Amino acid sequence: MSKINYHELGVFLTIARHKSLRRAADELGCTPSALSHSLRVIEDRLKLRLFNRTTRSVALTEAGERLFGRIAPAFRDVDDALDDLNVFRDTPSGLLRINAAHSSSKMVLLPIVTRFLSAYPGVSVEIVVSNALIDMVTAGFDAGIRLGESLAQDMIAVPLTPPLRTAYVASPDFFRRYARPMTPEQLRELPCIRLRFESGRFYHWEFELDGVKKSIDVPGRLIVSEQGLAIPAALEGAGIAFTFEPQVTELIEEGKLIRILEEWCPTYPGYFLYYSGRRQLPTTLRAFIDFIRIELESQKNKPVIPEGTGKFPLIPC
Numbered sequence: 001m002s003k004i005n006y007h008e009l010g011v012f013l014t015i016a017r018h019k020s021l022r023r024a025a026d027e028l029g030c031t032p033s034a035l036s037h038s039l040r041v042i043e044d045r046l047k048l049r050l051f052n053r054t055t056r057s058v059a060l061t062e063a064g065e066r067l068f069g070r071i072a073p074a075f076r077d078v079d080d081a082l083d084d085l086n087v088f089r090d091t092p093s094g095l096l097r098i099n100a101a102h103s104s105s106k107m108v109l110l111p112i113v114t115r116f117l118s119a120y121p122g123v124s125v126e127i128v129v130s131n132a133l134i135d136m137v138t139a140g141f142d143a144g145i146r147l148g149e150s151l152a153q154d155m156i157a158v159p160l161t162p163p164l165r166t167a168y169v170a171s172p173d174f175f176r177r178y179a180r181p182m183t184p185e186q187l188r189e190l191p192c193i194r195l196r197f198e199s200g201r202f203y204h205w206e207f208e209l210d211g212v213k214k215s216i217d218v219p220g221r222l223i224v225s226e227q228g229l230a231i232p233a234a235l236e237g238a239g240i241a242f243t244f245e246p247q248v249t250e251l252i253e254e255g256k257l258i259r260i261l262e263e264w265c266p267t268y269p270g271y272f273l274y275y276s277g278r279r280q281l282p283t284t285l286r287a288f289i290d291f292i293r294i295e296l297e298s299q300k301n302k303p304v305i306p307e308g309t310g311k312f313p314l315i316p317c
Helices: 006-018 021-028 032-046 062-088 102-119 172-177 184-189 227-235 245-253 283-298
Strands: 051-053 058-060 094-100 123-129 143-147 155-159 164-170 193-195 205-209 212-216 222-224 241-244 258-260 271-276
Touching: 006 021, 006 032, 006 062, 021 032, 032 051, 058 062, 094 102, 094 283, 102 123, 102 143, 102 227, 102 271, 102 283, 155 283, 164 227, 164 245, 184 205, 184 212, 193 227, 193 241, 222 227, 227 241, 227 245, 241 245, 245 258, 271 283
Parallel strands: 094 123, 094 143, 193 222
Antiparallel strands: 051 058, 143 271, 155 271, 164 241, 164 258, 205 212
């Protein structure tokens, strides 16, 4: 068996992370056909198939999974070692990769990232938007941002926003056609805008009043995978939408949306930046965390929970 070099291992890791020759080729700055040829060379040298490939998908074989699991942490250690050199620079430099859900990327992450880039001209930030729950470290991300999701015990969480209260809304036109529900159970008789997670599971709307909690699997002919689509759909009269207060406060005040079941709306922890406690903190990430804390202090926001604690309720990201 011929040995493969560091560069070829990097090619393998990039394909394994993306599970797509096209996306891996985009990152590496080559064509998918050239990358496919490089992969064949690697597999020929190892005399093993590392990926099962079709015209539409790329998936790791058992051998590929084992190789990926062994060398991905090693490559991360190399990246961390190179990042250590930042201590000899006046300001941090390098790439910070963040995974974020659609809603958090628009509402929270992008505004603070633009200010962070202005403060640190040597740093680049890559934002990868996905609602899927992934192994952040294995996928090559420095940090992630999510809304109230369950985190592993070795993840450290830094609050980005105050707690958020839910809101259920529909248009005035909708309520000219349907009676307003007085209890959560009455939603079962009304068209709602449903949210389906990337796992295929529907989100059950949650309610709480005087210690009584209810979870309703609402009906509805309109199904979205991105919660941000629910508000425009509600404005068009398509149904009742689930959202959070800050996203609809002005629309309610302007009379474009009507809120229902307000007394039943629970409050959840807001958005959090989270990162692994298993690896050394990259200098760029440390600078970003410090920048977030300064921003929060200037806005007089207080942390909603201590860092690194507990489990958060699973609600749409």
